[in-house]
Amino acid sequence: MNYKMVGRFLAQILTVEGLFMIPAVIIGYVCGEDNAMQALLWSILIIAVVVAFLRLTCRHAASGFYAKEGLACVGLGWIGMSLFGGLPFFIAREIPNYVDALFEIVSGFTTTGSSILPAVEDMSQCLLYWRSFSHWLGGMGVLVFLLAIVPAGGKGRGYTMHILRAESPGPVVGKLVPKMKDTAKILYLIYILLTVINIIFLLAGHMPAFDAFCTAFGTAGTGGFGIKNDSIAGYSPYLQNVTTVFMLLFGVNFSCYYLLLIRQFKAVFFDEELRLYLGAVLGSTALIVWNLRGFYGSLGETIRHAAFQVSSIITTTGFATTDFDKWPGFSKAIILSLMVLGACAGSTGGGLKCGRALILLKSAHRNIRKVLHPQKVQVVRNNGRMVDEKIVASINAYMAIYVIIVILSFLMISIDGFSVETNLSAVLACFNNIGPGLDAVGPTCNFSAYSIFSKLVLIGDMLAGRLEIFPILILLSRSAWSQR
Template sequence: MNRRMILYLICIILRIEAVCMIPGLLISVYQNEAASVLGLGVGILLCALCSLSSFFFRVETKTIGAREGFLCVSLSWVAVSLFGALPFFVSGAIPNFVDCIFETVSGFTTTGASILTNVEAMPMGLLYWRSFTHWLGGMGVLVFLLAVVPMGRGKNSLLHVMRAESPGPQVDKLVPRLQNSAKILYAIYIALTLIQIVFLLAGGMPLFDSFCTAFGTAGTGGFGVRNDSMAGYSPYLQTVCTVFMALFGINFSIFYLLLLRQFSRVFRNEELRLYLLVMLSAIALITINTLPNFDGNVGEAFHHVAFTVSSIMTTTGFATVDFNLWPVFSKMLLVLLMIFGACAGSTGGGIKAARVALLFKAARRNIRRMLRPRSVSQVHMDGQLVDEDTIQGTYSYLTVYALIAAFSMLLIAVDEFSLETNVTAVMACLNNIGPGMDVVGPIGNYASFSNFSKLILSFDMLVGRLEIFPMLMLFVPAAWRRN
């Protein structure tokens, strides 16, 4: 196993994290926020010092295999979360280090679950860093590394890293060179983020709020800078977020195909069609069901329901209303949307529309085999044959997903919260959504959970963002052996 290459990549990532903290530090200096200047300054210093250790050992080969790719991704995410928590702890903004870890893991994994009871009391520099963790984690910290850092020889082997970090049942390069694929993804990501900022500024949103909101939307994270999330903003600004949340829940390869004017391939994309069908159907059903909650005002109901469905399905977690007060049917649909999630290859969470489509096709294939045992039946997606390894991988993913969810619910039950709270808290963290129901609803938070439960939920967030197996690889002894 190429351990030195793993350490080398982690050091580079810590160097990138130090650079990413600098804007927050500058904001803190401008706002005369002494505590956050100290916190971010210490964070930058420690990240930089640890990253410099890469100069003291020699990397003989830069080849990365599948095993190293999984370990590199999981260890990198743990490292950036621990170091990213330092500014909150050193500044005293969040005195409990477990809370700092929870908040930072929630940021990088784009979950948006928070322990803060008064967001507006947080210094602006730390609020910026908190929101920027969404943007950095949305596309992936290692994908960012592949896009901006020349890796020299062996860079094509880093496809294992990209596959371990990118969401979905299968990940392929957009173009033959891996680094060019990463650059294309980030170019699209940055362009959409900047376009949203322009639309938000046009609607009168303050500059700082616009950047933080765009970071939360682009990463489908949902950290806001106001205690009421998005409720206090105008309907226009809420609508802008509704549209962009839905856009960031789409596979980024779709945007690339649009740029290439390959419209026929876009229209034939089965996952995109399923994603839009589920979203529009959910909006229609919940709007009808919640009309009494909005005194029969169809326009107002449609506006808030569309925002909520877009937020929950893309696992962003912004809120304009307290959907805890909606009818049971609507809340049940929202929970199902939490699990369904966005598209593979997007910044959204959940089990992904591609997996759902694949499972239905595989189930139909199995039924046909039962009826005609001698027949040859295969599974196709977008006209392409899906290999059996991908199908078996999807089955394995869902099996382990269910086991982790059940075990996590059992562990956090020691805090004696309601069943609705425990179930939705785990599902919200495992699917990287943020708000759940009851205590952890859109107007609640996770502050009342014990440190033990927060660590369990933090692990669930990492497991959900990295799609289970890279994190589980840390606990497999065979993964650490040299041969």
């Protein structure tokens, strides 16, 4: 392990985090929120001291940088960001328990949206902004941001693929263009453009500017932190519909947008993952509308709430316009299933990912055919191309570890004595980066009642889910930290 190179990356990550706290400081100054503003300034100062120490001790880093360094940088980077990112809440005493503050900011950076706050509107404006902006920063990934802006020369040249592979969601990470740095730039430019368009549409619906920015940050990162106690329910149907559309857009693989920009419309139209994603959205919405007939005052209202919640859950955003915990059992079962499925690979959404689910289904179908025809060569194809057996094996391993972590986490938090529905949905909501679960952690409730131990388990689930398990597991491997 190249410890000094990892330390240099941690310094860069924390530098970005400190810089992005500055707009929140300005908001605190304008709003006259002295206590919260000082908490942010103290946090920036602490980060600056740590960055200075890391730069001093890691200034003579060797150039070797391989897959394990990339995984370690991502895992440690996200943990470090979270440990320091929660300081403003704790120092300001707006979240007096540090574990609760850590839970809140991990939920923000991982774009989960699960909260321990019983009354979010009591928080200061500048900390509400920082809380919402954490979604946007974590949505595409801070390391991808670094790849887009930091020159990739000198020591550590060639590290970009290891970093992008470790932080980007999905079973396969490829280049949009020959250079990975340019790929990172394209991804972030698309991300910024969609966010700006989202803000414009929200402002056009007369949403206050502060609300529009915070809501767009949550939508873009598919995070779901609301700045109102009722999430999105208090806004107009127009604003709810705009949010529905943009949640769906941010759940699409960003490579599809690049293909549209270079006019490869046919490739997008025939993309199997996109078809599965849109099919799941339309099918789930239709089934829930059928199941909710008579539940709301009109068919239009039923369609609006059903489409919003399906979009919110499958993209793992977590916004709410209604208390779906009161829906019939069949509709809640669909919602629970969508929590696992998630959005497309290469999007800002969480969950298992449609691309991974598609390959799992095709692999299962291939194995059934092999039983019937053992002598025949069977391959898995996606979008007409053969899927490498290493990728299939990696997805199978991911699924096995996924199930093990969910079961173990469910058993561990069950010590607190909540219902099976509460505990299972809490684990699925955190591990798949959804936000609200069902029952005691439903859309009108929060996670504050869980013990410190359970919150730490759920924090681990959020980080493992956002980073697709392996960057977190690598930190627990002794061989990863060897000098060889």
